[in-house]
Amino acid sequence: MTGSGWHRPRAAETWRNPLRDPRDKRLPHIAGPCGVTIFGVTGDLSRKKLMPAIYDLANRGLLPPGFAVTGFARRDWSDQDFAEVVLQSVRDYARTPFRQDVWDRLAEGVRFVSGSFDDDAAFDRLTDTIAALDRMHGTSGNHAFYLAIPPEAFPVVCKQLARTGLAEHGDAHWRRVVIEKPFGHDLHSARELNEVVNEVFPEDSVFRIDHYLGKETVQNILALRFANQLFDPIWNSHYVDHVQITMAEDIGLGGRAGYYEGIGAVRDVIQNHLLQLLALTGMEEPVSFSPDALRGEKVKVLSATKLVGPLDETTARGQYSAGWQGSQQVAGLHQEQGFDPESRTETFAAITLQVDTRRWGGVPFFLRTGKRLGRRVTEIAVVFKRAPHLPFDDTMTEELGENALVIRVQPDEGVTMRFGSKVPGTAMEVRDVTMDFSYGTSFTETSPDAYERLLLDVLLGEPSLFPVNEEVELSWQILDPVLEHWAATGTPEPYPAGTWGPPAADAMIGRTGRSWRRP
Amino acid sequence: MIVDLPSTTTAAVNRELIELRERGGAVALGRVLTLVIVTDDGAQAEEAIEAANAASREHPCRVLVLARGARRAAPRLDAQIRVGGDAGASEVVVMRMYGQLVDHGASVVVPLLLPDAPVVTWWPGPRPKVPAEDPVGRLAQRRITDAAAQRSPSRGLAAARSSYTEGDTDLAWSRLTLWRGLLTAALDQPPHEDVDSAAVTGATDSPSTDLLAGWLRSRLDVPVRRIRSGPGGGITSVVLERHSGPIELVRPDGKVGTLTQPGQPDRKVALQRRHVRDCLTEELRRLDADEIYQAALQALPAVRASGANHRKVTDSAQGARS
Structure with missing residues (x-):
């Protein structure tokens, strides 16, 4: 070989990989050597989302050679038993076709550690397992810990990870923790939770999953707004009358009482998904797409967002009662197993927000979400003002509504524009028509699942799509007043399952002279 | 319908x-x-x-x-x-x-x-x-x-090189994206050393092997050898020589790759030959000029071909590792 003096290894900061080139856009970003440890492997989340996502990533060639998956749960399983469980969920839920080669490689790195969270011996075994993976399998000391467990268990697991040294960073290796919502139930508890986690993992190694941010359509909001010249000029209070953000689910809460009772729709959905959608819709243009620039803009718009009062008139809440969900007869919340028949937990919530910036002054943002609504849909509707002057007489424009731009987040991902058009015929008559951009049903089939994207970002250490501490605390700051108000007075208004929410919601938006879109 | x-x-x-x-x-x-x-x-x-x-x-x-x-x-x-x-x-x-x-x-x-x-x-x-x-x-x-679909793949690749115009691309190039990704990811990891030389082994009739060698040559600017291993089987191995020892990515069976680095356990990875539909999907993803492909094509003449004496190279690679 050639002389030795020239080959001193360089520090990571000054090193540039000669094989990488920003112009080489085909080159996949494959995660470096690493492994993931999942707590709560028996839950729905890991069975239906995480494990299939891991397989899909492997199938797309995005996981490093020698990737390892370690499961931790209170089951008497061997590595093989756990591998069977993973295989089953891959077969049931994976997006990409099953390939034996890919699975065989993945299965070589599957481990299982049996124990409960307060069992020191189990965590010592976990430490040994991870050390052995580093030695034999090539995970190089890089590990992500996925806490697919209720937040009550966070403190004890974090303490165990600290005690065993598993949470310890090094110069040459990283440790990261992934947590799922709920991030607390109000500002105070969110701060406490953040403290617990940050005591063990510094903020830059904490990845909070809001799976909405992993969706292609949500990322497309940024492309739509900032890559086009067409929309930005009208994206402000001069042209926009109001914004409606809706997340409707058709499912009920049967079997989820333990999670949902006392939580309700505001904490479950508005605090994370809807406020993130609001932030992306309302934020200013970031100077770059670096994680800091993007989060900076989101934090700015969230810190300018406030509830509009008086809360009795600008908010609405409901609880579904028995009814017909489409073609199916379903029970009301009070009849669902596990719920208190006197439960005051809201399953529908609608709130009015204002964003105090020059761009949005005077434009109300209406947010609503609910269970057992008409159908499953998430969308952002930007509704425009009417034309200031119409050269038509009233009869000609009787059927003309307001122009709208609707971003359909799910299902049937795409963008719809609504505008007026002349009805064919002799008389001048203008009626609403829609123009549709759709990712197409088969097209979305192969676009990666949100969890795939987010999990890969965790392994790559790419934090753009994860809300930071500050965003979480700001969203609680926005919502705490309504939570306190609702806790203090009144009860949710019942609405029959399969409808679009309680009359109070219609009254709430009706007071401003507007009405809800039927999504 | x-x-x-x-x-x-x-x-x-x-x-x-x-x-x-x-x-x-x-x-x-x-x-x-x-x-x-x-x-x-x-x-x-x-x-x-x-x-x-x-x-x-x-x-x-x-x-x-x-x-x-x-x-x-x-x-x-x-x-x-x-x-x-x-x-x-x-x-x-x-x-x-x-x-x-x-x-x-x-x-x-x-x-x-x-x-x-x-x-x-x-x-x-x-x-x-x-x-x-x-x-x-x-x-x-x-x-x-698709250079591989020509009667003479090597002549097909030569034609791709001489007739290159912005917007041209070849399926022989998209077939090796996974290889390129794995090699790049391997170099991302410490020790961050320069590569001294490289050797790419593959079938005589595999234009993708040629292109991989050309790509390494254009990116690393070090001697790159292209070793022929008889017809069929596509790319079989890549060796990047560094001071601390070689990084080797070997795929003898066309299905499973093994990544070997000094001082680290062997790592296996599924590395199947890509289907045309996957390559085509990748090609349609971007419609701008592919400068990296162009550079790889242009570096082809700088790649040293070696046929019969390839044993010697693998031997020296082994020597450096021990």
């Missing part, structure tokens, strides 16, 4: 497409590009359509297949329109040309291109001498050839 239009005109095809859209709802809205496939009539045409249908699930497109039939017949155009379940997320128009029409494929395509959307031309079989100057190629922003 399949609609046959024997002995027809492009105007009639266009009319039928619009009628199908009106009858069946928005079929052709939201199409992002037109993919023109130039092929000889026969089994190859069906294989290409199948790959295009699979690719259309990520890139909804209109697929125009120009199938060249017998030249000695009377000039005639037979068309077949496939939409819905028979065409993935695309709409496919297969046009069989006969007689003099065979040489005027571009004229047949022009009336059927989607307005304003980019055009991609793909030759699954024999490539034109200069794709960018081919009448159909000239309509396209992106021109896809």
